[in-house]
Amino acid sequence: xxxxxxxxxxxxxxxxxxxxxxxxxxxxxxxxxxHFVVNHLVAPGGLxxxxxxxxxxxxxxxxxxxxxxxxxxxxxxxxxxxxxxxDLNPSDRVLKNITTVFWIAGIAxxxxxxxxxxxxxxxx
Numbered sequence: 531x532x533x534x535x536x537x538x539x540x541x542x543x544x545x546x547x548x549x550x551x552x553x554x555x556x557x558x559x560x561x562x563x564x565h566f567v568v569n570h571l572v573a574p575g576g577l578x579x580x581x582x583x584x585x586x587x588x589x590x591x592x593x594x595x596x597x598x599x600x601x602x603x604x605x606x607x608x609x610x611x612x613x614x615x616x617d618l619n620p621s622d623r624v625l626k627n628i629t630t631v632f633w634i635a636g637i638a639x640x641x642x643x644x645x646x647x648x649x650x651x652x653x654x
Contacts, residue, residue, distance in 0.1 A: 542625065543616055547609060554606040561599040588654040593647045600643040608632045 570576045573586070587593055615628055 542622075543613060551606060551609050551613070554602045554609075558599070558602050558606060561595065561602070564595070565599065584650060584653045587647070587650040593651045597644055597647055600647075601640055604636050604639050604643075608636045 569586075573582065587596075612629060612632055615625070620628070
């Protein structure tokens, strides 16, 4: 099939992915709001120093919330980028390669971020 005979639209993103993006976006906004309030309004003078941030991460709930925030931001961003690429109507092979690269990049970014969270929590 030539490039010009390919269908203009192929449904290659299911409703589950679309719903995930919506809920992830909603939770990102909520967690970002919580992050701003706690870090910049509740903390006296805001968390400005390294020692303040290390002390903040000693609470067991904070690394968990920040980890969830990290996972949601990375996955939402990569799924959104994939959706933008879908608008360009790539071939199935190209889309599979892009999806694989996004999975690897997402896992690497989350693993690195979780490692940093563990290190910060262990510094106290």
